[in-house]
Amino acid sequence: MIARKLFAAAAMTAALTSPAAAELLELEKDELTFGFIKLTDMAPLAVAYENGYFLDEGLFVTLEAQANWKVLLDGVIDGTLDGAHMLAGQPLAATIGYGTEAHIITPFSMDLNGNGITVSNEVWEMMRPNIPSMDDGRPVHPISASALTPVVEEFANRGEPFNMGMVFPVSTHNYELRYWLAAGGLEPGYYSPDNISGQIGADVFLSVTPPPQMPATLEAGTIHGYCVGEPWNQQAVFKGIGVPVITDYQMWKNNPEKVFGITKEFADENPNTTKAIVKALIRAAIWLDENDNANRLEAVEMLSRPEYVGADAEVIANSMTGFFEFEKGDRRDIPDFNVFFRYNATYPYYSDAIWYLTQMRRWGQIAETKDDQWYFEVAESVYRPDIYLEAARLLVDDGLANEADFPWESDGFKAPTPAADIIDGIAYDGRAPNAYLESLPIGLKTGQTVVGNEVQG
Amino acid sequence: MTAIDPDSLSPEEAREARKVRLFTRINAADKWFQVLGLSWLTPVLKAAAGDNPKAQGAEIWRLLGVPILAIIAFLTLWGTLAPTVQTSLGAIPGPAQVWEQAVALHEDAQDKAESKARFEAQVATLNERRAEQGREPVERAYTGAPSYYAQIWTSIQTVFFGFLIASVIAIPLGIMAGLSPTANAALNPIIQIFKPVSPLAWLPIVTMVVSAVYVTNDGLFAKSFLNSAITVTLCSLWPTLINTSLGVSSIDRDLVNVSKVLKMSTWTKITKLVLPSALPLIFTGLRLSLGVGWMVLIAAEMLAQNPGLGKFVWDEFQNGSSQSLARIMVAVFTIGIIGFLLDRLMYAIQSLFTFSNHR
Numbered sequence: 064m065i066a067r068k069l070f071a072a073a074a075m076t077a078a079l080t081s082p083a084a085a086e087l088l089e090l091e092k093d094e095l096t097f098g099f100i101k102l103t104d105m106a107p108l109a110v111a112y113e114n115g116y117f118l119d120e121g122l123f124v125t126l127e128a129q130a131n132w133k134v135l136l137d138g139v140i141d142g143t144l145d146g147a148h149m150l151a152g153q154p155l156a157a158t159i160g161y162g163t164e165a166h167i168i169t170p171f172s173m174d175l176n177g178n179g180i181t182v183s184n185e186v187w188e189m190m191r192p193n194i195p196s197m198d199d200g201r202p203v204h205p206i207s208a209s210a211l212t213p214v215v216e217e218f219a220n221r222g223e224p225f226n227m228g229m230v231f232p233v234s235t236h237n238y239e240l241r242y243w244l245a246a247g248g249l250e251p252g253y254y255s256p257d258n259i260s261g262q263i264g265a266d267v268f269l270s271v272t273p274p275p276q277m278p279a280t281l282e283a284g285t286i287h288g289y290c291v292g293e294p295w296n297q298q299a300v301f302k303g304i305g306v307p308v309i310t311d312y313q314m315w316k317n318n319p320e321k322v323f324g325i326t327k328e329f330a331d332e333n334p335n336t337t338k339a340i341v342k343a344l345i346r347a348a349i350w351l352d353e354n355d356n357a358n359r360l361e362a363v364e365m366l367s368r369p370e371y372v373g374a375d376a377e378v379i380a381n382s383m384t385g386f387f388e389f390e391k392g393d394r395r396d397i398p399d400f401n402v403f404f405r406y407n408a409t410y411p412y413y414s415d416a417i418w419y420l421t422q423m424r425r426w427g428q429i430a431e432t433k434d435d436q437w438y439f440e441v442a443e444s445v446y447r448p449d450i451y452l453e454a455a456r457l458l459v460d461d462g463l464a465n466e467a468d469f470p471w472e473s474d475g476f477k478a479p480t481p482a483a484d485i486i487d488g489i490a491y492d493g494r495a496p497n498a499y500l501e502s503l504p505i506g507l508k509t510g511q512t513v514v515g516n517e518v519q520g
Numbered sequence: 521m522t523a524i525d526p527d528s529l530s531p532e533e534a535r536e537a538r539k540v541r542l543f544t545r546i547n548a549a550d551k552w553f554q555v556l557g558l559s560w561l562t563p564v565l566k567a568a569a570g571d572n573p574k575a576q577g578a579e580i581w582r583l584l585g586v587p588i589l590a591i592i593a594f595l596t597l598w599g600t601l602a603p604t605v606q607t608s609l610g611a612i613p614g615p616a617q618v619w620e621q622a623v624a625l626h627e628d629a630q631d632k633a634e635s636k637a638r639f640e641a642q643v644a645t646l647n648e649r650r651a652e653q654g655r656e657p658v659e660r661a662y663t664g665a666p667s668y669y670a671q672i673w674t675s676i677q678t679v680f681f682g683f684l685i686a687s688v689i690a691i692p693l694g695i696m697a698g699l700s701p702t703a704n705a706a707l708n709p710i711i712q713i714f715k716p717v718s719p720l721a722w723l724p725i726v727t728m729v730v731s732a733v734y735v736t737n738d739g740l741f742a743k744s745f746l747n748s749a750i751t752v753t754l755c756s757l758w759p760t761l762i763n764t765s766l767g768v769s770s771i772d773r774d775l776v777n778v779s780k781v782l783k784m785s786t787w788t789k790i791t792k793l794v795l796p797s798a799l800p801l802i803f804t805g806l807r808l809s810l811g812v813g814w815m816v817l818i819a820a821e822m823l824a825q826n827p828g829l830g831k832f833v834w835d836e837f838q839n840g841s842s843q844s845l846a847r848i849m850v851a852v853f854t855i856g857i858i859g860f861l862l863d864r865l866m867y868a869i870q871s872l873f874t875f876s877n878h879r
Contacts, residue, residue: 085649086653087649087650087653087655093658093660094660094663101838101839112663115642118639118642118643118646119646121646121650121658123658123660123661123663124663125663126665127825128825128835128838129825130823130824130825130834130838134825141731143731143743143744275837275838275839275840276838278840279840298840302609367841368665369628369665369835369836369839369841369847370665370835372839373835373836373838373839373840373841373844374839374840374841375841375842
């Protein structure tokens, strides 16, 4: 309660110090409803609301938690929601017509990293002997999925499927879990146009569970592990029902995460409103990271309110304040576990979009081989750095952001990720999607398609 | 001189007369106490007025003592057993923790009022800026999260709206089915098939249809409100329909014959004859419908994330905080108490409108 009162005072000052001089945009629509899923990476939305950044732009925003990613996506498409905290794969998949078809764009990327893979206590017991220990007895990180291989074999011998949960067919979590499994030599299974279970030829069977239900589903024994965003990995540790084995930061340093998605129609009809939204969100991201994460505790208090994430503050604090607890007491520093603004986290890079598209192709969600040009074109129609930079320019002019913090001259492609930053040692260059696909040992290659239950070509 | 001179009455007789008047009043009030579920008040008042304390004591014990004892026994059992069940969200909360969360929810509602004040201050700042730039000021409703009380209110509004539509449909259809055996034969199979359908099955259909038909986004009603309300309608239609048709078809034959002799028009027959005699059963149907509607609403809100108590429960379940279970229990009690009050309300209205024995 005291923290809340203190925070209220802080919010007041934030509101009062807002720039009275800044020119207000001529808004086409000023009452907006945004959807989100109960995850810590929705923080920019909560902060933009609570710190009054939306109101500074003249936007009256209502934030509404959604039951699952499907409901959220449908809400944006049918107009019940004006925009939402989305999985990066959702705007891309909707635009290319995988799942529900609609042209959704993203002018703002919400964060980097923030996910983890957790296994049940039983599986952890079985995995532990395969993982080398450090001098103090704690396991050596990062843990490869190869430590899981004997466990999966044992399950197969017993005639039991090894099930794992992810949050949505086109979620980062699906691709990250698959990436980790494949890097350790396990087949996560393929999609085909007539079998969208994603379990064709699988050693490990992945299925969809909404994020907040992951711990309960794991406890019930329906799944033996999962990949999800925070706080649902730390929740498993606190409740003693599972052990996180790896974070996505350890799999791929500073990988792109959620995006803010709106329909193209909304952006076309409401250009100024769109810019105003992006301005408010950029300010929130700056606030979350400024002064070396100084505001994170305040953000944790915000997120722990029932209307946002609602989990206990101490659970949320773990990942938000720079460390992660693997087993109870095994706390390790991961200062960049959640990045909201540093490293141009909010800029919608085409190369990030292309990575998601390569993973959709890799696992058969994109059934046929596409040329590199196709990847570039899809990325350009969904990721909109042009809108982002216009909003950033307005913020710099208002004196609310530093000119130096934005990549004005970028062509939308990040420098290739070096092999050392990725768990399987395979470099990623967004400029050469097909070459990248060829370099991955497990996954569809040029010309291959999945027909029936097998890979052909 | 036949009239009794008031002065000639002894003080004792006057007291006696007052006492009789008092008892008459208590007995008259008893009918209302029964309706409101406060029947234990009658013996308490009678005892206070000096009626045979022993007999009233027994009544008070039965109507007030036993229920209180049962509640205490329930709370004790709950308080002892709950902490022994460990869940992934901690032990099942006992009565004390639930009460604590009820208080916390009340405090939270006050905090929300504060944040509303902050919102208004910010809107004022915004309007100053707008004025400086030569624009019209804006007035907008508060956009923050609703308080617990606001969620209760939303649910109550939704259930009444859905119930109202259901009644408007069910009563005329029920009268039709009651009056004409042909209409009854036509409606019967439909009633039999749709009556047992769960709200969870209706909801996806309702959602799709509402999205397709109600295209405007700034209409009179929010889509989510319509979705919940129509689901309530579809599920709460049937008790009223069945009871109305039963009530109408079981009118006294003599009355029907009288109407024939008097050559009454159908309209007069319905308003003067059918309705008054079917009213008790219609009200029984309405009471059942409202009860069903309330149960259905919570399920619909949970599934579709429509604002209201159901969403509150689902949100807390998803939050997985250490207070979640206790908060869900607060909601369970709220839902129960409101359901009880709604039933009492309908019962009271029924007693106002019907004179025959209550069913």
